[in-house]
Amino acid sequence: MAKRLRTVLRWFSVGIIRWVLWTLLVIPLLLGAASIQSLAWLFAPFGGWLAGFVYPSLPFPADGEQPPTFRQFPPSAMTQTVMGGRGEGLNCSLPPVGKAFFKAPSGSADVSLHFRPSCVMHDLCYRHGAATYGYTQADCDYALQASAFRMCRQVRKAEKAVEKPQAAKSAEEEKVEFEDCQKQAKKVLLGVSLGGGQSFRAGEDSTYFEYDPMPEKADDYVIARAYEISPEQAAAGELGVFAYHFHRNSVTAQALKVNPGNPQRLLDSRSAAVPWPGQYIPTAPTAEWLGGGESALMALSRKGAFNTNLEFVKFDTRFKDGKTTLNFLTCPIPLKRCPVDSPAIGKMARMADGPALISLKRVGSESAKASMGLGQWNLETAERITHRLGDSPSIGSRYRFLQNELLLEKDAEGQNTHAWVLARGYDTDDGSIRTPEDGQGYRDRMLVVRQSLISGKASTTTSLPVAESGDPLFVVRLAPGAGVALAGLQRRSPSWWNMFSGTTPDESATLLTLWHLQDDGNSIEKPPISLPPPLDQTFIDRPPMVVDLAGIAAPVIVWTHVSDDRQTPALDLVLTALDPGQSPLPVLGAFKCELSLAEQIDLAAATNIREKAKYEKDANDSSAKEAAKLKALKDLLRRWKTSQTLVSSKPNGEGPADLAVTTVLNGFPRLSFQVVLKNENGGFTYKQVLPDAPHFKCGAVENGTLVSRQANQRRNSTVRLARSSTTSENTSGRE
Structure with a gap:
């Protein structure tokens, strides 16, 4: 009893000292700030x-x-959203x-x-x-x-x-x-x-998240996109992923496929470099519906921010006889009426009457009495529809609508039904959008307009108490019957607060926030959802992906993290169901892949990394050789930590399709790998890794340890899932 009392008194005393120091530090800063701004x-x-x-x-x-304005680029058709922003x-x-x-x-x-x-x-x-x-x-x-x-x-x-x-x-x-x-x-x-x-x-x-609709300063980078494959293609070793290398106004494509002559490697199937059409900015594609039963990877490309010209570019990528070919087609068939000019960068949408381009636009003349709306251009008939936002005949300070991505909502059949417009600095009054000139409250409230894409249908408008710390928000379709919601990730407490308040790691966990918007415009805030114990804050440094899977009613969130080990880093992979009724989120599976850098660095596909570090395996000077090798290994680790991960469906010819999680090494797609998970009984089990190489040691995590399932593993080993406090600190990447 006495020991417990001493502990309580010590905790109380330390807390008082912390708050005194905090007060002495903050009050002068606040007074100084007020004085300076005055x-x-x-x-x-x-x-x-x-x-x-x-x-x-x-x-x-x-x-x-x-x-x-920023926009996200989902890498596969099954991906609802990629939750970037950390x-x-x-x-x-x-x-x-x-x-x-x-x-x-x-x-x-x-x-x-x-x-x-x-x-x-x-x-x-x-x-x-x-x-x-x-x-x-x-x-x-x-x-x-x-x-x-x-x-x-x-x-x-x-x-x-x-x-x-x-x-x-x-x-x-x-x-x-x-x-x-x-x-x-x-x-x-x-x-x-x-x-x-x-x-x-x-x-x-830094971590991978595509956000730039006009990457005019980027001239050497790789993006990956999933494509649909048959059970026969999957059995032949195709990963169902194309990697595109954007370099100096040209693009090279490469299908990721296990080398039939060496199952431990990926095939070198690179296409020739293809110039980007016209003088437009090379832009990453997304999977879009073109009508006539056809879908394709499409990019909306601009000449620059100075010019409103727009080009629709199809990535016609094919893989046959071990080689990849790439061609660019502008305004491809079956599209018929592609607009060549658009003031705002829009998005392609799948509508009942054909594919369309949706974008924000001004309604009315350039005056204070103008309003804001959504322009809807049918790409088959060229019919144009304008949806006025809210019931407001005029909206001032329209530049405030440029803050957030235009979000498109899909139904269970994949058709776009609504557009969501988010802005700060506005208020609502009986469904109308009101523009306070001073924009007061913009830090703590967000205007949300959910506009039906059916002509004549009114929008629902509300103001949500979403602080800037909760941005960005993404539209998520929940389980059947549960509707849609705006979802976001938020770190509960920044590190400097922990330093003064003594908050424990559990108390500073990441929260998933959800906001429902009902048809009548009323919003419902769900209590913040905590993440399950395997997930710490490092799992949101790499953007989680929300995906739809056959046989699982609720969307699945795929979380990844690459550890900091300089010799054998590991990719941690956790899958949870997005069920608003459960907190923490239910875990559907946890997996890990160890990556042996020492073995990878000597592969032929890593030649350019070795040459950049001046690392020669047969060099005579042992000290210089070791220093160069360490430099090459450091570069390889950096590329794994900045790699792209995408999720796709993989047919197996039996039951529900498998789930494929592909990690594409930054700049070197041939060193990539894919973890295949079996979808059964509402959860996932480990199936295989491709390619079946000794430097990838993968398996399920059971009771905090990795259980390897690879036939070619040379030793039985277990790796603790929990990282040391030093590793966690180094991988968090906090400001």
Whole structure:
């Protein structure tokens, strides 16, 4: 009893000391921040001078087109959504000093709301850009200032629509606006650099998530897409995955297939490099329905943010006799009426009357009385439908709609039925969208519009109490009869809070948030769902995938994590059912694959990695050889940690299709592997790994240990699933 009392007193004393230190630290910071921002009239001119001094000759776009908004690229037809963002929220986190650089009129919106669309893309670039597109921090920062410049032009356009609805700008006004937006963009870049420049995830700290609809700065990266195969193709060793290498305005394709002459390797089936059509930006494809019973991998390609020209590009990829061929077809049959111009980057949709292009658009003239809507272009008949958002005859500050991805909802048959539009800085009033000029509450509330894609059907509009820390949100179709919801991931407590509050790891777990939107517009917030014990916060560094599987009513979430071991890293794989009625989520299977880097690095497919590190297996200088080998192994580990994982269905010719989880090595698809899981009795069991190589040791995890199932394993070993505290800290990649 006395021992327990001493423990309680010690805990209480330490807690008091922590909160005293916390108070002493935070109160001066808050007072200082308030003082600095209150002196914006003084700091704003200085900020403009300082930004011009630090960035004296940044190039700026000469146009006033709207900047691109992020979108996700599901890698397979069975993938509902890929939940990127690492659960860290999205915002324009300008520090107080950075905000003091901007002098805003009384009653106008916060500068962080003005430039939030630019900051959202910048956040995703910092977290996923290096792994996905090879972006450097300079690439992300340059894209931020170009986007901020365009956002400034959009904000000025909205302000002018209120002040002078009909008046055209004079040449002098255009020049003043152009120079002012140059200055504002430089200040945004300077402010973000002061507040979060250290947040860039480089090397193995970055994770793969496709978010950029116009990757114009990316010229050397690999993406993978699943394609449908027959039981015979699966039995012959085809993985059902194409890998595409984008390099200097051309693309090379490669089907992943086990080498029939050596089952421990993948076949080298690369196609010739094919130039991208026209002068458009090479863009990743997604599986789309074209009508006439045909589906294909399609890309919506633009010439750049400066130009609204649009091209529909089909990836005509084929694999035969051990070789892959690739051709690009623009506006392919059976499409008949492809629009060649679109102000906003839209999405293709599968409708009852044919394929369509859905995109955001302005409704009405360029004035304060204009509204926002969805444009729906039938790609067979060229019929155009405009859906006005809400019951509002006019919506101000329309640039605020550029913050989030346009989301499309599908029914159980795969047809798109609704579009979801998300925005901050708005409110609702009896179904109408209200635009408070100051945008108050945008950090804590989100406007949600669920618009039917049937002509004449009204939309449902609501405002949800979703904080910026809960962004981004994704549309998920739940089990039959359960409807649809907006889903997001959120880390409960950031690390600096844990440091002061003493929060335990269990208390700072990741939460899955779900929001239902009923047909009458009322929202239902489900209690946050905790993740099961095998999953810690490192499992959301790599974006989880929500997929549909035959025989399982609820969607399945596939979670992955690559450990930090420098010799034998492992891919951890956990599958859970997305059942809102259960917390934590029920686990359907846990698996692990050990990856022997020392064996992989000597393979022929790893030649370029060895050459880059100057590692020669037969070198005489043992010390130089060992140093070069360590460098090559480090590069190989980085590529595994930044690899892409995709989920697809694999027919077996017997019962329900197997589940295939393919991990494509960053830059080197021939070193990839696929774990095949048997779908039975509402769960999954380990079946095999392809290729059947000794450097892949895979199996199910039982009672925290790996049970190897490979016939070619040379030793029986078990590997603890639980990582040491040091490993967990190194793999979390926290800011």
